[in-house]
Amino acid sequence: MTPQDGHGRAETGMVTAELAVSLVTLVLVLAVALGAIRVGMDRTAAVSVAGALAREAARDGDVTALWSRVSGGLPTGSTFAITRDSHTVTATVRMPVRAGGALTTLPAGSDVTAVAARER
Amino acid sequence: MSRSRAGAARETGGASVLVAGAAAVVAAVTVVAVLIGAASHASARAAAAADLSALAAADAVRRSLAAADGADPCAVAAGIAAQNDAVLRDCRVDAGWNVSVVVEVAGPTLDRWSDQGVAYGAARTGPAPQTTGPPAG
Numbered sequence: 001m002t003p004q005d006g007h008g009r010a011e012t013g014m015v016t017a018e019l020a021v022s023l024v025t026l027v028l029v030l031a032v033a034l035g036a037i038r039v040g041m042d043r044t045a046a047v048s049v050a051g052a053l054a055r056e057a058a059r060d061g062d063v064t065a066l067w068s069r070v071s072g073g074l075p076t077g078s079t080f081a082i083t084r085d086s087h088t089v090t091a092t093v094r095m096p097v098r099a100g101g102a103l104t105t106l107p108a109g110s111d112v113t114a115v116a117a118r119e120r
Numbered sequence: 121m122s123r124s125r126a127g128a129a130r131e132t133g134g135a136s137v138l139v140a141g142a143a144a145v146v147a148a149v150t151v152v153a154v155l156i157g158a159a160s161h162a163s164a165r166a167a168a169a170a171d172l173s174a175l176a177a178a179d180a181v182r183r184s185l186a187a188a189d190g191a192d193p194c195a196v197a198a199g200i201a202a203q204n205d206a207v208l209r210d211c212r213v214d215a216g217w218n219v220s221v222v223v224e225v226a227g228p229t230l231d232r233w234s235d236q237g238v239a240y241g242a243a244r245t246g247p248a249p250q251t252t253g254p255p256a257g
Contacts, residue, residue, distance in 0.1 A: 015134060015135055016135075018135045018136065019135035019138070019139070022135060022136065022139035023139060025139075026139055026142055026143055026146065029143065029146060030146050033146060033147075033149075033150040033153075036150070036154065037150070037153050037154065037157060040154065040157040040158065040161060041157060043161060044157065044160055044161040044164050047161065047164040047165050047168050048164055048167075048168060050168070051167075051168030051171060051172060054172060055171070055172065055175060058175070088200070088203065090203075114168055114172060114204060115172065115200060115203035115204050116172045116175065116176065116200065117172075117175070117176030117179060117180075117196060117199075117200050119175075119179045120179070120183065
């Protein structure tokens with residue numbers, strides 16, 4: 001074996017190592033991108049849920065019963081809150097951020113609100 | 121130079137080019153997906169804001185018929201639209217107590233000379249079509 005041969009074989013291994021490292025990076029970037037898209041989809045789904053909750057609360061309906069019917073598409077662990085003032089009702093849907101599967105739900109939350117006029 | 125050395129020299133960087141190309145594709149697809157998602161989100165918000173504004177205006181109409189409350193239905197609609205981060209663009213109350221509203225929500229745009237794209241939402245509330253008089257109550 002000449003020193004040159006040894007050198008050449010070492011570089012061939014470097015190409016494989018380079019490919020392995022960069023593919024792992026690429027997969028991580030892809031996971032982050034998919035996570036961001038999923039958060040956006042969850043927020044879009046929550047917009048109509050928050051609107052429905054606000055409408056129901058505005059006429060003093062059973063918001064909890066409505067929530068159990070419409071929250072199926074939201075991430076597990078999503079919650080809602082209703083706040084009322086003299087003229088308006090605000091429905092807030094809070095979702096955990098799920099990124100890349102059930103195992104990686106981040107502690108950060110994502111809020112969507114809707115405001116309706118109280119019907120009197 | 122041995123053949124293996126020459127081959128390795130040609131291959132060096134090959135992986136980087138491959139992965140850089142794949143990363144560019146991933147980035148481009150992500151940008152498109154995020155723009156479509158943002159447009160869809162703006163559209164959903166506009167629709168919800170239009171619904172809530174129209175209902176608020178309808179309730180104001182009902183109250184103004186029941187008692188001398190005095191709240192302008194379109195002013196009420198504009199207030200609710202604003203609280204839902206939307207802008208009331210059109211509001212009409214016709215003789216049959218129907219209220220039509222159009223609201224606008226800021227959305228994404230591909231046009232670099234435009235600040236923001238917009239999403240529109242429209243909603244109409246009022247008595248059922250066969251009703252000839254004002255709603256009871």
